[in-house]
Amino acid sequence: MCIKAEFLAHCGRTRLATSGIALAAALLGGCTPGQILPIPRPAAPAAPAPAAGSAAANNNNSSSNAASPAPAAGSTAPAADNAPVVRILAYADRVRTLSNAELTQEAARLGNAYIPANQLQLALVLAQLRQTPELIRAQELLTRLLANTDAEAQALHPLARLLAARYGEQRRLEDLLEKQNQQTRDVQRRLDQTNERLEALKAIERSLTSRTPSPASPAATAPAGRNHAPTP
Numbered sequence: 001m002c003i004k005a006e007f008l009a010h011c012g013r014t015r016l017a018t019s020g021i022a023l024a025a026a027l028l029g030g031c032t033p034g035q036i037l038p039i040p041r042p043a044a045p046a047a048p049a050p051a052a053g054s055a056a057a058n059n060n061n062s063s064s065n066a067a068s069p070a071p072a073a074g075s076t077a078p079a080a081d082n083a084p085v086v087r088i089l090a091y092a093d094r095v096r097t098l099s100n101a102e103l104t105q106e107a108a109r110l111g112n113a114y115i116p117a118n119q120l121q122l123a124l125v126l127a128q129l130r131q132t133p134e135l136i137r138a139q140e141l142l143t144r145l146l147a148n149t150d151a152e153a154q155a156l157h158p159l160a161r162l163l164a165a166r167y168g169e170q171r172r173l174e175d176l177l178e179k180q181n182q183q184t185r186d187v188q189r190r191l192d193q194t195n196e197r198l199e200a201l202k203a204i205e206r207s208l209t210s211r212t213p214s215p216a217s218p219a220a221t222a223p224a225g226r227n228h229a230p231t232p
Contacts, residue, residue: 084155092124116153119145
């Protein structure tokens with residue numbers, strides 16, 4: 001029994017040694033069918049040179065800054081073009097709070113305006129009086145202003161067209177209101193005439209009723225007939 005156990009142990013050691021030798025030979029000789037290859041790590045990318053890129057960016061920025069115009073000169077041009085319109089709007093806001101007497105004085109001060117700005121101011125004053133003849137005069141001033149082709153007048157043309165459209169609509173509504181008021185007055189006049197005729201008919205009826213005599217009673221007429229003697 002002892003000899004057999006020693007023989008089995010010797011066989012096991014021999015097998016382990018044989019398997020170790022085979023594994024080492026496989027590793028040295030090449031890949032076997034069951035071998036798993038290790039995954040290679042990617043190489044780190046090369047960092048770009050910062051000096052050349054920054055220099056190019058600085059050159060581009062400097063060239064774009066040199067090519068762009070100065071913003072101060074361009075931004076003041078629209079403000080200068082809108083200055084007359086801004087002054088007219090401020091004047092319209094001031095005129096809106098004036099009374100009729102003050103508006104009349106302002107219209108007399110402007111007189112027969114020939115300057116485009118004064119024509120527009122006078123049109124605002126006349127329209128604020130809220131009278132049809134003055135509104136018509138304001139429309140005529142705006143028409144003269146729109147027909148003017150000077151640079152000063154053309155700067156005020158957009159505002160003049162806006163006011164002309166507004167005054168035209170205002171005049172149309174005033175004419176419609178006046179027509180409705182006239183119709184109301186006509187209806188009231190016909191109603192008054194009808195009431196007068198009705199009162200006249202009532203008066204005639206009362207006069208006829210008062211003139212009708214009362215009928216005589218038969219008892220009062222009988223004795224008078226017996227007192228008269230018959231004629232032969």
